Amino acid sequence: MNSIKPYVRVAVALFVLLVITVGAAYINLGVFNTPVAMLISLIKAVLIILFFMHVRRADPLIQIFVVAGFFWLGIMLTLTLSDFLTRHP
Amino acid sequence: MRPDSTVAHQFEDATQQRDAATLGMWLFLGTEILFFGALFLSYMVYRLHNPEVFRVASEHTLVAVGTLNTAVLLLSSFTMVLAVRAAELKQRLMLVVFLGVTALLGTVFLGVKGFEYAHEIHEGLFPGSHFRFTEADPTRARMFFYLYFLMTGVHALHVTIGIVLLGIFALRALLTMRLEQLSTAVDLLGLYWHFVDIVWVFLFPLIYLVGRHV
Numbered sequence: 001m002n003s004i005k006p007y008v009r010v011a012v013a014l015f016v017l018l019v020i021t022v023g024a025a026y027i028n029l030g031v032f033n034t035p036v037a038m039l040i041s042l043i044k045a046v047l048i049i050l051f052f053m054h055v056r057r058a059d060p061l062i063q064i065f066v067v068a069g070f071f072w073l074g075i076m077l078t079l080t081l082s083d084f085l086t087r088h089p
Numbered sequence: 090m091r092p093d094s095t096v097a098h099q100f101e102d103a104t105q106q107r108d109a110a111t112l113g114m115w116l117f118l119g120t121e122i123l124f125f126g127a128l129f130l131s132y133m134v135y136r137l138h139n140p141e142v143f144r145v146a147s148e149h150t151l152v153a154v155g156t157l158n159t160a161v162l163l164l165s166s167f168t169m170v171l172a173v174r175a176a177e178l179k180q181r182l183m184l185v186v187f188l189g190v191t192a193l194l195g196t197v198f199l200g201v202k203g204f205e206y207a208h209e210i211h212e213g214l215f216p217g218s219h220f221r222f223t224e225a226d227p228t229r230a231r232m233f234f235y236l237y238f239l240m241t242g243v244h245a246l247h248v249t250i251g252i253v254l255l256g257i258f259a260l261r262a263l264l265t266m267r268l269e270q271l272s273t274a275v276d277l278l279g280l281y282w283h284f285v286d287i288v289w290v291f292l293f294p295l296i297y298l299v300g301r302h303v
Contacts, residue, residue, distance in 0.1 A: 004171065011167040018163065022156050025298035033302055037294035045287045052170045052283045059108045062115055069119035073126040077133070084134050 010051045095269045114277045135232050144300030145225040146233035155297040158201045165194035166286045176275040184262045192255035247285045
């Protein structure tokens, strides 16, 4: 808590990832452009949640709430897309 | 003054009180996750149906300005975390400074976003009566801009609320005698601010970076 070094490292990582995501958008990766962009966003989000939001050293009960929040989002996205991605016109 | 005089009578100690407050904040953020999640889901469904239209429409957003704004918001998350740290270490001056800087960066973000909106409305990209987008199927392209203005608009509303709270907290940090009580509140405001940052982290590539490689 007394050192700001971990925060500086995370901030630098976030800026590097921002540069990578913009750079990757200009390279033709075919169908993988959006998945790669989403993966980078996911890494950024996890870094922010674990280090900036202090979930890494939070009480286990709080960690369960955090995971549950995103898990329910996962259910919403997965079940809806399992319909739209498998429809036959 | 007793050391635990800031602990309400229903809590065992300060740690339990703080954990309870953090838990409540995450419960609120859980509702926010689903709120924004539904908007992201709509975006996904419409984009799956109209990949080409979304690509063409996305090219009309200002990618350099969007990248700059993302950097501003990421930097504001860093200054927010320093404010939370200052509150925990009871450094009043640092707390006020970092809350102020975070609010300032949030205001810069909103200013830049306003400039973008003005540009887009001038270009006829706002899906109202003056919508004049002709490059792709206009009724389908309209949906991209609906989602763009709705999602960034709701996000900007969250940033605005954050800035107002940052201002109030900076004032409280200046005026209050006891920083112990403010520390937990600043921590919770930090959680809110970082969450709003995370929403933007996902919005940015979905709005500005669709099909830039073509």
